[in-house]
Amino acid sequence: MVLKLFKAFWFASVMAVMINLLFVYAGLPEQVVVQEETGARILADRELFFYLVTFILIIINALVYLFSKLYSEQEHFRAWFHGLIITMNIFFILALNVVQVYNSAEKFDFSRIGFVIYASLVLMICWAATWPLYSIYRRLFAKEAVL
Numbered sequence: 207m208v209l210k211l212f213k214a215f216w217f218a219s220v221m222a223v224m225i226n227l228l229f230v231y232a233g234l235p236e237q238v239v240v241q242e243e244t245g246a247r248i249l250a251d252r253e254l255f256f257y258l259v260t261f262i263l264i265i266i267n268a269l270v271y272l273f274s275k276l277y278s279e280q281e282h283f284r285a286w287f288h289g290l291i292i293t294m295n296i297f298f299i300l301a302l303n304v305v306q307v308y309n310s311a312e313k314f315d316f317s318r319i320g321f322v323i324y325a326s327l328v329l330m331i332c333w334a335a336t337w338p339l340y341s342i343y344r345r346l347f348a349k350e351a352v353l
Contacts, residue, residue, distance in 0.1 A: 209281050212288035219295035220267050226299045227263070230306040231256045239309055259302070266294055286337045293333045297326040 231252065238255045241248040250258075273287050300322055307314050 209285040209288070212285045212292070216267075216270060216288045216292050216295075219292045220263075223263060223295045223298050223302075226302055227256070227259060230302045233306050234309055238305065240305075255305075259298075263295075263298060267291060282340070283337070286333075286340070290330070290333050293326070293330040297323075297330055300326050 234252045234255065236252055237249045238252055239247055240250050240255070270288060270291055274284055277283050277287075304316075304319060304323060307319070308316070
């Protein structure tokens with residue numbers, strides 16, 4: 207039951223990240239600033255940025271299918287992995303929005319949004335840490351079958 211819920215949320219997150227990518231792509235200039243340091247800018251064409259992000263999203267979300275085939279009997283692990291991919295999709299949604307705002311002509315105080323990106327990274331790290339903790343808990347407190 208939990209796996210089915212995570213599958214539904216995962217599918218919704220895939221749709222949300224792809225729709226967000228299309229909106230971001232529509233609002234980007236021809237040359238996208240990917241990184242900017244003192245005196246140096248890394249630029250990418252809008253199409254290159256779009257296809258590169260699309261490729262990364264496809265690879266990451268396709269891992270769900272690969273892990274479903276490799277770990278078909280371990281429903282708990284598959285549910286956890288779906289959740290991990292959901293947190294990655296949340297991170298990509300936020301990161302794409304930051305790239306869009308940074309490349310827009312609007313004046314924006316980026317110090318106010320930095321914590322959101324870091325919070326999504328912390329969410330991803332916390333979710334990634336739950337599986338080892340859950341595995342340790344199951345081994346320590348596993349009930350033996352009574353015959």
